[in-house]
Amino acid sequence: MDHISDHVVRALWYIDLCAKQGQPLPFESIDRFAQQEPPRGTQRLSIISGLSRMFEESGPRVGRPDPVADYLLAVQWITKDDQNLVRLTKVGGAVLAASGIASSQIDAQDPEVADVALDPQDPLVYVQLTRRLQKAGQGLLVDAYFKAQSIGWLIESTNLRRVLISSRHRSSEQDRQQIAVALATVPNGSDLEVRHTGDRALHDRCVVGATGEVQLLGSSVNGVGKHLTAVITPSDDIAAVYRTKYEGLWQKATVVAPQPVTA
Template sequence: MDHVPEHVVRTLWYIDLMARNGTPLPWEAIDRYARRTPPRGPRRRSPFGGGLAELFVESGTLLRHAEPVADYLRGVGWVQDDDGRARLTSIGRAVLAACGEVAEQLDAEDPEVADVALDPQDPLVYVQLTRRLQKAGAGLLVDAYFKADSLVWLIESTNLRRVLISSRHPKSEKDRQTIAVALATVPNGSDVEVRHTSDPALHDRCVVSEGGEVQLLGSSVNGVGRHLTAVITPSADIAKAYRQKYEALWRDAAVVEPQPVRT
């Protein structure tokens, strides 16, 4: 797509890369990136020689400063402002994909598709799940039926540091007690905060990344490996609804205090 300036394509790629890795680019940082010329590699001496050579790049094109792109990208509907963070729209992704070489570069760095099915027959099913959750950074796991058995895996294999569980189901009191003991006894258990709520609004399982991105989980993490489930990345408007809903539940939830084993 020669009619799309190189620095616009490069900025689209960067916005998408950051969002897909759980750290969406702050809106005000877009033009800082777009207008900053990346360091150039070795180049041939210009045939013009002297001081005039500094005004030309290798192709002989006059060097000029890149123009800002943030307002343009939003104006044409390629990028949207999601609570101060930049995310590509479906149109923006189509434009990026049409830019061939850049899209191939992005796929080479992260070949995963947005949605994935976790097959219990796959011996690497937890590896796939872990790779997806690692992108969330120090985010929030919403899992009504989270068990203490999964706590060590959560701490050692992901960077998630908040877990919201339900206290409505019949066995929830026993589960909370077991989790409380695990928080006090497993290595680095104090790095994770677990809260519980009896609010019936806690229903779907999801991960809210440190940067605000949302992934929907088809089952509880302790059910992965036993049932076919899916990890789905919803559209920006749906993700925003989930994020606001579960962050509000988190704020009002009660803390599961670590409980050392009593002798």
């Protein structure tokens, strides 16, 4: 963006990335990142460009970029909680979106194709997953091992409004108790409905979109960022089978009721 320094936009992108991966950035870490010049990749230099580089490096040094943390807070592009952790405000998110950096970073790695690999070594892996889930609108996430810690991210970053989990695995009772508390305490938790089923037929992970499209997930949401996995769009006939199967299980499943914490 012409009116905002590149390192300011880069700081906004990094703050947003960390928050969406469940690791909000401490306020004091913002300038440490923003003022550090990223390392250059390998380059092949011609004789002319090599001489040009020599003259550049022998010329006057440009100082480090100015600090940005206090500025971002002053213009209300970020907000800081009582633990000194930061997130973008709606205005900050709008500025980042207008800059185009987020979409250009994702588009370089996640073009409009049916399938995408989610590599744990990719720093944008959760951004890519979020983008895929956003395409489902107010759809259904089927994830047997879905955990309470993913509820905030799901509500804040996607429009999914239903989650179907399993009650058959060893930690399912504890998971449901934690989910019930999260639904009652996480902001806008009432927007999400979670149901559980003991049906053996629930063994896949997928997203059924609001308009019926299906995406298959190679692992539980909890495993993204830990293991190599993928999001795959099946053919229409296979998608229809998944859609019918899991919408049927949803109708018969039991609601996980929000459980407020009492003193």
